[in-house]
Amino acid sequence: MVALKSVVVSRSTLKRLPLYLHLVEGLYAQGVEHVSCTAIAKEFDFDPTQVRKDIEVTGEVGTARVGFSVTGLVIRIREFLGWNNAHDAFLVGAGNMGKALLGYKDFEKYGLNIVAAFDKDTRKVGSRIFGKEVLALSKLPNLVKRMHVHIGIVCVPAEHAQPVADLMINAGIQAIWNFAPAPLRIPEGVILENARLTQSLAVLTNNLTRKLNTTKE
């Protein structure tokens, strides 16, 4: 199993797997026992061969004419994504975006357990947001070490993002989820994933501006 999980797969496969998982969890809830690649592909307008390849990486094996076990797919995809055991995370920046993430109950389903928040604003320190304590930022390094926390979530304004990431990495954080609209410089070996909200918005507003201008012409 360990060898299987160490297979490097493409970002696009990793991004399609949550879609399949959502679908098969729905089927599971409806009591459906088997599903074919073709049926999954149809749901998303994907190529069935692509779906088969994506599922292959999880180690789940289908049966000819019967398809894949729905239960098997739920278990294997969750396991492959690292969503069967929640990873503990610390969040820095208890502003609006930070608060939202602290209150987003679905994250635990997706393998993320935000243990505590940190902020340098002394007025926020000591308060609780959705039951989670807000601690002084200066306490982060010690707690990362003591609690073996691996994930750091950066929710501070753009100009503070790099120093916060540096603090996390020096403390031993191994993976950073960045919500700040700023690029981060990260040493080799540390995992960086940008939530890219601003960039997603850029694609939307540019497309809309273009569409509205075309309509006017």
Added chain:
Amino acid sequence: MVALKSVVVSRSTLKRLPLYLHLVEGLYAQGVEHVSCTAIAKEFDFDPTQVRKDIEVTGEVGTARVGFSVTGLVIRIREFLGWNNAHDAFLVGAGNMGKALLGYKDFEKYGLNIVAAFDKDTRKVGSRIFGKEVLALSKLPNLVKRMHVHIGIVCVPAEHAQPVADLMINAGIQAIWNFAPAPLRIPEGVILENARLTQSLAVLTNNLTRKLNTTKE
């Protein structure tokens, strides 16, 4: 200008432009007057030719040996992204994620003005979140038409996302920003942009699981 804005550019260019904008806004604040492609490229470890091509789409023209006007870049990139005039948007789903987006002040800087929120939970209707009214979902169609709102933000749980998107589109919404962890079916001509938080998290947790397993081996 209208012809220029109608140029179709790649998603990757659209996603790099906000990074450049953030950088040149910082330079502008510091009083820097000019910047070269090489300097911008170095900041992000990009190829200078790539940066030059990206900037070209905005219509800003540099001067040999002097570089680009920082002010010019700020104006042209914002204009190109459609961030010089805020687009009005309606948000559906005043849960935790929805609340966060309502309170995220930076969106106005990025051309997005969330005018009101909608929810079908009658306990939420009539309340205000960060000064923005929560209205009954049934009022959305009429208000989209009367207020000429173009953008709809979907912040409901996965299983409600498609009906909410359908309601928006039938009402005349032209662009959807989807925060629900579910794929949406959208008719041709309507713009769909997925925020992909769950998918971004999938990449992070899979990479981390793989890294931790490799370390253990």
